[in-house]
Amino acid sequence: MSNQPQVLKGFRDFLPKEKRARDFVMGKITNTFKKFGFEPIETPTIEYRETIMGKYGDEADKLVYSFEDNGKRAVALRYDQTVPTARFIANHFNDLAFPFRRYQNQNVFRADKPQKGRYREFTQCDIDIFGSTDPLADAEIIACTYAAYKAIGFKQIKMVINDRQVLMGALQPFANSSVNVFSIIQSIDKLDKLPVAEVIGELVRKGMGNGEAGQAIEAIQKAKPSENLQKILDLLSSLGVARDEFRFDPLIARGLDYYTGMIFEIRIPGFTAGSVGGGGRYDNLIEQLCGLKMPAVGVAFGFDRTLEAAVQFNLIEDKVQSDSILVTVFDESLVSESAVLAAKLRKDGMICELYPKVDKLVKQFKYADKKGFRYCAIIGPDEVKKGIYLRKDLQTGEQKTIGI
Amino acid sequence: MSNQPQVLKGFRDFLPKEKRARDFVMGKITNTFKKFGFEPIETPTIEYRETIMGKYGDEADKLVYSFEDNGKRAVALRYDQTVPTARFIANHFNDLAFPFRRYQNQNVFRADKPQKGRYREFTQCDIDIFGSTDPLADAEIIACTYAAYKAIGFKQIKMVINDRQVLMGALQPFANSSVNVFSIIQSIDKLDKLPVAEVIGELVRKGMGNGEAGQAIEAIQKAKPSENLQKILDLLSSLGVARDEFRFDPLIARGLDYYTGMIFEIRIPGFTAGSVGGGGRYDNLIEQLCGLKMPAVGVAFGFDRTLEAAVQFNLIEDKVQSDSILVTVFDESLVSESAVLAAKLRKDGMICELYPKVDKLVKQFKYADKKGFRYCAIIGPDEVKKGIYLRKDLQTGEQKTIGI
Numbered sequence: 001m002s003n004q005p006q007v008l009k010g011f012r013d014f015l016p017k018e019k020r021a022r023d024f025v026m027g028k029i030t031n032t033f034k035k036f037g038f039e040p041i042e043t044p045t046i047e048y049r050e051t052i053m054g055k056y057g058d059e060a061d062k063l064v065y066s067f068e069d070n071g072k073r074a075v076a077l078r079y080d081q082t083v084p085t086a087r088f089i090a091n092h093f094n095d096l097a098f099p100f101r102r103y104q105n106q107n108v109f110r111a112d113k114p115q116k117g118r119y120r121e122f123t124q125c126d127i128d129i130f131g132s133t134d135p136l137a138d139a140e141i142i143a144c145t146y147a148a149y150k151a152i153g154f155k156q157i158k159m160v161i162n163d164r165q166v167l168m169g170a171l172q173p174f175a176n177s178s179v180n181v182f183s184i185i186q187s188i189d190k191l192d193k194l195p196v197a198e199v200i201g202e203l204v205r206k207g208m209g210n211g212e213a214g215q216a217i218e219a220i221q222k223a224k225p226s227e228n229l230q231k232i233l234d235l236l237s238s239l240g241v242a243r244d245e246f247r248f249d250p251l252i253a254r255g256l257d258y259y260t261g262m263i264f265e266i267r268i269p270g271f272t273a274g275s276v277g278g279g280g281r282y283d284n285l286i287e288q289l290c291g292l293k294m295p296a297v298g299v300a301f302g303f304d305r306t307l308e309a310a311v312q313f314n315l316i317e318d319k320v321q322s323d324s325i326l327v328t329v330f331d332e333s334l335v336s337e338s339a340v341l342a343a344k345l346r347k348d349g350m351i352c353e354l355y356p357k358v359d360k361l362v363k364q365f366k367y368a369d370k371k372g373f374r375y376c377a378i379i380g381p382d383e384v385k386k387g388i389y390l391r392k393d394l395q396t397g398e399q400k401t402i403g404i
Numbered sequence: 405m406s407n408q409p410q411v412l413k414g415f416r417d418f419l420p421k422e423k424r425a426r427d428f429v430m431g432k433i434t435n436t437f438k439k440f441g442f443e444p445i446e447t448p449t450i451e452y453r454e455t456i457m458g459k460y461g462d463e464a465d466k467l468v469y470s471f472e473d474n475g476k477r478a479v480a481l482r483y484d485q486t487v488p489t490a491r492f493i494a495n496h497f498n499d500l501a502f503p504f505r506r507y508q509n510q511n512v513f514r515a516d517k518p519q520k521g522r523y524r525e526f527t528q529c530d531i532d533i534f535g536s537t538d539p540l541a542d543a544e545i546i547a548c549t550y551a552a553y554k555a556i557g558f559k560q561i562k563m564v565i566n567d568r569q570v571l572m573g574a575l576q577p578f579a580n581s582s583v584n585v586f587s588i589i590q591s592i593d594k595l596d597k598l599p600v601a602e603v604i605g606e607l608v609r610k611g612m613g614n615g616e617a618g619q620a621i622e623a624i625q626k627a628k629p630s631e632n633l634q635k636i637l638d639l640l641s642s643l644g645v646a647r648d649e650f651r652f653d654p655l656i657a658r659g660l661d662y663y664t665g666m667i668f669e670i671r672i673p674g675f676t677a678g679s680v681g682g683g684g685r686y687d688n689l690i691e692q693l694c695g696l697k698m699p700a701v702g703v704a705f706g707f708d709r710t711l712e713a714a715v716q717f718n719l720i721e722d723k724v725q726s727d728s729i730l731v732t733v734f735d736e737s738l739v740s741e742s743a744v745l746a747a748k749l750r751k752d753g754m755i756c757e758l759y760p761k762v763d764k765l766v767k768q769f770k771y772a773d774k775k776g777f778r779y780c781a782i783i784g785p786d787e788v789k790k791g792i793y794l795r796k797d798l799q800t801g802e803q804k805t806i807g808i
Contacts, residue, residue: 011451012446015445077450091411099771324441357538367502
């Protein structure tokens with residue numbers, strides 16, 4: 001290993017155990033998406049820069065991986081999944097059934113400063129319904145999100161739900177020439193992380209009076225769900241979301257300015273790194289992106305955080321630890337007996353590896369142990385004569401003879 | 405749809421039906437890989453250009469997507485999976501159990517001229533065993549490949565198998581100062597596409613005598629398996645590969661110059677676009693790439709061709725066409741009844757979509773039909789009173805009332 005190149009900062013290799021954990025969580029999420037009638041789509045990793053940039057403007061400019069390809073075209077890497085989906089919908093409009101509900105689980109790229117828990121390439125899991133303004137659509141998105149987290153195995157989740165209209169209604173009276181309502185919302189959004197006094201301080205610095213800032217916070221704390229949001233909340237119960245796992249919270253604001261109605265976040269009690277996902281309704285964005293009038297509601301799962309929480313709560317099931325067997329090779333003369341046994345165990349549905357060389361048995365056991373296999377199969381001259389094999393349980397040490 | 409940006413040439417969107425077909429084939433392949441004890445890994449899409457370029461040299465220079473990132477680093481997109489895996493093995497050597505068998509199914513990028521069946525972003529499915537020179541390893545690779553194609557549903561496959569040593573042995577006597585043995589192999593490789601006379605012509609143009617060229621072809625046609633290859637072939641039968649689905653073929657050469665031993669190709673009789681995958685033993689490449697002495701044997705599935713063949717033979721199973729139901733919404737007053745029914749059907753394991761708005765029933769039926777759903781559920785005032793719902797089979801037209 002004279003000269004070892006490394007991965008770029010912010011990028012990751014996934015070792016087998018990590019990749020299996022990722023696949024486990026992704027499998028649960030994807031199955032739930034399918035079960036709710038969401039259909040999979042995929043868009044290219046590379047697109048015209050103009051498409052990828054969407055309406056992000058200058059800030060994204062720095063965060064989008066963009067370059068010139070061999071044909072001198074300005075191209076860029078997928079930055080999110082919403083912008084390419086808008087292009088996709090416009091391109092394939094006649095082939096899609098509306099309201100169109102799709103899921104998309106692909107990697108996105110951000111030329112961001114890498115830091116703990118933040119990567120330059122990471123996986124997003126998105127579901128969205130395009131073409132319905134009905135509270136039913138909002139409720140389906142929230143119910144599917146709930147079902148996905150339940151499928152992963154989380155016992156308790158907390159979904160906090162609000163409506164941009166509630167925020168606008170309560171806070172509009174406090175907007176003035178130096179602080180607009182969206183700027184107030186951005187400060188209010190920090191109430192779950194900062195003490196009230198600090199949020200008031202920020203609002204004052206933005207140009208509100210001290211008393212007004214306090215009144216604004218009080219007004220939002222006392223706000224009630226809109227009629228539309230109440231319908232969504234009622235539907236959640238019908239859709240089987242447990243009453244104690246969602247609640248209206250007028251303080252939830254969500255940072256992105258494109259939301260126009262319901263907004264929500266998913267939190268896992270006991271997981272302190274923050275919300276594991278969030279979404280809401282954005283009825284104007286698709287039109288801005290591709291000129292197509294298309295109301296939309298959706299959610300993005302923070303896949304890495306969700307995985308982290310699943311690991312913390314010990315939810316990952318690894319089949320290699322329960323159903324796997326290494327068929328060892330006794331010696332040169334018995335290679336084909338081991339091969340026949342491996343073929344049989346595979347037919348029986350086991351995860352089964354045939355050790356791919358002639359080696360000392362103790363070395364083969366060590367290999368099985370390091371790889372995390374549950375069992376080893378041994379088939380020597382005695383076993384061949386009797387038509388059996390010896391199965392060693394690497395977790396308990398127990399040995400058993402089994403007929404072939 | 406005033407202004408419609410498109411995808412770049414050589415890149416593709418996947419519509420739901422296409423993506424489900426891809427997922428079906430990928431699922432069968434991946435399950436087989438797992439069953440044979442191959443472990444999943446992933447490497448980043450972007451790496452240092454120096455890593456990605458590996459030992460490809462000038463030709464690849466033009467085909468690798470490379471650029472300078474914001475930190476002025478020369479970076480490039482994944483071009484294949486072997487080169488990043490060599491880097492991965494060197495980086496994680498102590499965390500891996502050897503012989504290391506891994507699978508890797510990721511997209512790779514080629515700045516190639518796009519043409520029919522050739523894309524700039526496409527999926528590769530690779531399995532390899534690193535750290536064994538034993539014929540057992542070669543046999544495991546071929547047997548796993550066979551099992552994967554069987555799992556997809558192909559009734560007949562043909563695996564043609566050869567050994568670079570057989571080729572070298574038979575053709576070395578015909579090499580001379582103007583044509584080396586590898587150049588002869590490259591011409592011989594065309595025998596399955598060109599008439600013998602044309603291949604002879606090519607060899608003569610390369611500097612062989614007319615008689616010699618004919619003798620070279622005759623020599624290779626009469627070649628017998630090496631002892632090592634015979635062991636591999638014998639093991640395949642033990643591992644359950646049907647005797648009529650593999651054969652020794654001394655004319656198989658495989659283009660890549662890094663193979664050192666067994667080489668093989670997978671063909672589907674009746675699928676005329678060419679072989680759907682191939683591989684072999686390459687005992688020197690990893691050392692060239694990362695300085696680590698590491699014999700290796702593996703196979704790359706041509707995912708797009710495999711999918712194409714699976715479509716041609718009608719092997720794709722689409723659950724949406726058998727197990728899916730759209731719960732319609734009768735009117736505004738019965739929305740929550742539909743929601744409760746949807747929750748129940750989902751619990752029962754159906755793929756179930758709740759139509760996400762209040763709409764004319766006929767419009768909802770049309771939607772279900774366009775999307776390819778099997779059933780529609782209708783729950784109106786009469787059904788609510790009786791505690792039932794009406795299930796309409798969109799394939800047969802049959803209607804059934806079912807208790808909730």
